[in-house]
Amino acid sequence: MRFIGQRLGFLVLSLWAAATINFVLPRLMPGNPAVLMIGRFKGQLSARALHALELQFGVTHQPLWNQYLIYLGNLIHGRWGLSLTYYPVPVSKIIAQSLPWTLGLVGVATIISVILGLALGVYIAWHRGGKWDAVLPIMATFTAAIPYFWLGLILLFVLGYLWHWFPLAHAYSSSLSPSFTWTFISNMLYHALLPAMTIVVSSMGGWLLGMRNNMIQTLGEDYVLFGEARGLSERRLMVHYAARNAILPSMTGFAMAIGFVVGGALLTEVVFSYPGVGYQLLAAVQNEDYPLMQGIFLIIAFSVLVTNFLVEILYGKLDPRTRGGGIQ
Amino acid sequence: MSTPLGSSMITTNGPKSRKTRGRWQTWLDIIRRDKRPAWGLAILLVFVVLAVFAPVFSPYSPTASSFSPFMGPSANHWFGTTASGQDVWSQFLYGGRISLSVGFASGFIATVLAIVLGMLPAYLGGWVDTIMATVTNIMLVIPGLPLLIVITAYVHQTGPLTIALVIGLTGWAWGARILRSQTLTLSRRDFVAAARLAGEHRWRVLVAEILPNMLSLVIANLVFATIGAILAEASLEFLGLGNPSAVTWGTMLYWADSGGALLNGAWWWIVPPGLAIALVGLSLALINFGVDQVSNPRLRLNRIKSKKHDKGVR
Numbered sequence: 001m002r003f004i005g006q007r008l009g010f011l012v013l014s015l016w017a018a019a020t021i022n023f024v025l026p027r028l029m030p031g032n033p034a035v036l037m038i039g040r041f042k043g044q045l046s047a048r049a050l051h052a053l054e055l056q057f058g059v060t061h062q063p064l065w066n067q068y069l070i071y072l073g074n075l076i077h078g079r080w081g082l083s084l085t086y087y088p089v090p091v092s093k094i095i096a097q098s099l100p101w102t103l104g105l106v107g108v109a110t111i112i113s114v115i116l117g118l119a120l121g122v123y124i125a126w127h128r129g130g131k132w133d134a135v136l137p138i139m140a141t142f143t144a145a146i147p148y149f150w151l152g153l154i155l156l157f158v159l160g161y162l163w164h165w166f167p168l169a170h171a172y173s174s175s176l177s178p179s180f181t182w183t184f185i186s187n188m189l190y191h192a193l194l195p196a197m198t199i200v201v202s203s204m205g206g207w208l209l210g211m212r213n214n215m216i217q218t219l220g221e222d223y224v225l226f227g228e229a230r231g232l233s234e235r236r237l238m239v240h241y242a243a244r245n246a247i248l249p250s251m252t253g254f255a256m257a258i259g260f261v262v263g264g265a266l267l268t269e270v271v272f273s274y275p276g277v278g279y280q281l282l283a284a285v286q287n288e289d290y291p292l293m294q295g296i297f298l299i300i301a302f303s304v305l306v307t308n309f310l311v312e313i314l315y316g317k318l319d320p321r322t323r324g325g326g327i328q
Numbered sequence: 329m330s331t332p333l334g335s336s337m338i339t340t341n342g343p344k345s346r347k348t349r350g351r352w353q354t355w356l357d358i359i360r361r362d363k364r365p366a367w368g369l370a371i372l373l374v375f376v377v378l379a380v381f382a383p384v385f386s387p388y389s390p391t392a393s394s395f396s397p398f399m400g401p402s403a404n405h406w407f408g409t410t411a412s413g414q415d416v417w418s419q420f421l422y423g424g425r426i427s428l429s430v431g432f433a434s435g436f437i438a439t440v441l442a443i444v445l446g447m448l449p450a451y452l453g454g455w456v457d458t459i460m461a462t463v464t465n466i467m468l469v470i471p472g473l474p475l476l477i478v479i480t481a482y483v484h485q486t487g488p489l490t491i492a493l494v495i496g497l498t499g500w501a502w503g504a505r506i507l508r509s510q511t512l513t514l515s516r517r518d519f520v521a522a523a524r525l526a527g528e529h530r531w532r533v534l535v536a537e538i539l540p541n542m543l544s545l546v547i548a549n550l551v552f553a554t555i556g557a558i559l560a561e562a563s564l565e566f567l568g569l570g571n572p573s574a575v576t577w578g579t580m581l582y583w584a585d586s587g588g589a590l591l592n593g594a595w596w597w598i599v600p601p602g603l604a605i606a607l608v609g610l611s612l613a614l615i616n617f618g619v620d621q622v623s624n625p626r627l628r629l630n631r632i633k634s635k636k637h638d639k640g641v642r
Contacts, residue, residue, distance in 0.1 A: 010465070017466045021475070029482045145609025147559055149566050150581060150602030157590050157598065255469045256502065263473025267563055271585070281474065282567055285481040293481060300474045308469055 003316050011309040018301035022294050023071050027058045035059055037288045041084055049082055056081050056291060075298075081291035085283065091295035094280060099299060101171055102276030105192055106265045109199035110258070117204040118250065121211025122243045128216060137212060140205030148264035152198040152271035159194060166194045169273035195265075195272045203261045210253065214246040221245075248319045255308040262304055358621045368614025375608055379424035386418035390575045398592050408596035411587035419575050420600045426576040428608070430492040430561045435554030437496025442503030442549055447542070450511035451534050461508060467501035476560060480569045487571045491564060495557045503549035510545055514538050544623035551616045555609045562605050577601035 026034050034057030038050065045053070054060050056074075058067055074080070080091040124133040143151075159165045172178070172188045218224065219242050227241045266278025273279060277296050284292035359366050378385060388394075395413040399405055407416035449460035479494050480486045486494075514520060515538065523537045524530075564570055565578025568586075572579050580601040589597040 013462070014466045014469055018470055021470070022478075025478060026482055033482045033484060141613045142606060142610045145555060145559075145613060146606040147562050147566070147581075147602060149563065150598070150605065153581070153585065153590065153598050154602070157595060161590055161593070259469065259471035260473075262471050263563070266473060266477075267566065270567065281477060285477060285567075285569065288481075290481075293478060297474050297478045301470055304471045305469055 007309055007312050014305050019075055022298055037290055080295045083292040084289040085287045091292050095295055095299050098275055098277045098280045105195055109196040110261055113200040113204045114207055117207025118211045121208045122215055125212045125215030126238050140208045143201055144205035146202055148202045149267040149271050151202055152268050155194055155198055167191050171275050195268045195274055198268045199265055202264055210250045214249045218242045218246040251315050254311050258307055259304050358618050364614045365618025368611040371607055371611035375424055378421055379428055382421035386421045388415040388418045390418040390422040398594050401596050407600050410597055416597055419580055422575050423577045423580055426488045430488050431554050431558035433492040434496035434557035435550050438499040438553040439550045441500035442507055446504030446507035447511045450508040464501050464504045480564055488574055491561055491570055495560050499553055499556055510542055514541055544619050548616055548619045551612045555612045577605055
């Protein structure tokens with residue numbers, strides 16, 4: 001299908017762009033920062049690892065073009081280098097350990113936030129001018145402006161430190177080891193609740209406001225009026241006639257939204273010492289562990305790009321009008 | 329042709345507003361009818377005044393650690409003191425200076441870039457436009473905060489100026505996309521065709537005919553880019569990627585978190601900077617409700633329309 005091909009082309013192009021940014025950045029910076037890093041680790045690493053680092057960050061006399069090809073080759077074959085913090089553990093292994101935590105947290109929180117936001121948006125648009133319509137949009141505007149990490153700190157302080165309702169940090173109690181038992185899973189969910197709440201509250205406002213506006217627009221359409229004239233029930237009119245059509249434009253902003261939520265989730269992880277990629281990314285930055293940092297940036301970018309691709313394909317299935325248009 | 333905005337209003341508003349009104353009149357009308365932008369302006373003004381006249385409002389230096397640590401709010405220290413005995417109220421006031429300047433500076437840079445990279449290629453058309461549209465779309469989907477983190481990690485020594493630059497240089501994509509599509513729409517309008525047929529120079533058409541009509545979109549973009557920039561700046565500084573010795577709302581939260589504010593129950597240290605960021609964000613968003621109504625007359629009439637429609641529905 002032409003539409004899928006087009007989106008696939010854009011996916012590959014954006015993946016390539018992310019990889020290229022990753023390659024160019026350290027080489028672009030004044031006084032190549034990698035030189036400093038490599039100097040710092042001299043003596044601690046084997047000669048081979050040092051050489052690999054020099055190749056990876058362009059501290060070499062090889063032509064740039066050559067370096068680039070080697071870089072892309074390594075990337076595709078999964079050779080993402082060795083982490084310096086956890087030397088000699090490969091970057092890919094650290095990412096494999098931390099990525100599931102982030103995907104789980106962001107995935108579940110995003111789904112909850114989208115569903116809640118859309119539902120509330122539908123509700124207040126239907127009852128517009130009502131009590132909730134006066135309060136919720138202002139509140140949503142406010143929560144959208146709250147920094148994720150600050151909300152996390154406040155929730156942690158009130159619900160964690162003061163009231164002892166939730167654990168203060170980490171993804172599960174240190175007395176447990178990961179397993180498929182009810183004790184572990186409930187413990188894990190218990191630890192995830194507060195970070196997830198932070199993400200949901202901070203990201204819901206955008207969905208709510210967007211949905212409200214689309215819904216009001218849709219409610220003005222003739223087919224809604226016609227449905228009403230036919231005497232359809234309020235519920236059917238609201239859900240099947242208006243909401244279903246109003247959801248579609250909401251999804252166009254998904255790419256932006258998901259990138260933003262992922263950024264917020266990184267900060268949330270730092271606040272709650274949640275062992276996901278955000279927490280690792282900060283640790284890598286603080287330790288000047290550039291290979292790990294590059295790897296995590298790439299995996300975050302790749303995850304966002306692939307998610308966006310999947311949503312667009314789904315969107316194309318839901319709304320035939322988008323299939324012809326391509327990039328608007 | 330002097331008020332193209334007014335003339336476009338006639339077509340959408342129907343017979344009610346037949347007389348052409350000036351741009352200023354439109355802005356004033358909106359502020360009179362909708363209280364939200366006025367509130368936004370008021371809140372923003374309070375913060376700007378507090379920041380500009382910080383020395384007037386605070387008797388202490390924001391960096392002097394001359395008081396006992398972890399004192400709660402009192403008459404002498406309205407917002408209490410930090411772990412190292414600094415006055416939080418003074419930090420809050422002085423912090424606003426850098427946080428707001430960085431926010432507005434990056435917002436401005438991002439908006440200028442959005443105009444140059446969004447409007448210009450769309451107007452020129454051809455392969456320049458195709459390439460720039462693709463670049464914009466790619467920049468749009470690459471997650472912003474991780475990119476910022478990586479860049480600041482490479483730069484090292486990131487003062488407020490560097491942070492403002494980096495945020496501005498990476499935050500233009502959304503605006504560029506919106507301005508591009510609006511330019512495409514406008515350049516097909518009759519008044520642009522008329523101006524061109526009248527023999528106006530290509531660049532004059534762009535600057536004198538198209539740009540004024542996008543003014544509200546540009547301002548909306550400035551507003552949003554600034555909100556994003558203030559949040560991004562605070563995030564970077566909270567992570568310790570800024571210059572921790574500069575007093576900003578972001579570094580205040582960084583020190584609060586690493587200085588054990590939570591453990592010591594020092595809520596007065598955490599609440600003010602975050603609340604300030606959120607309130608400034610809210611105020612800008614409220615202002616944007618007004619800007620939106622300038623660029624989209626449909627929203628403006630919503631009140632009257634929706635009331636009528638409500639009567640019909642129920």
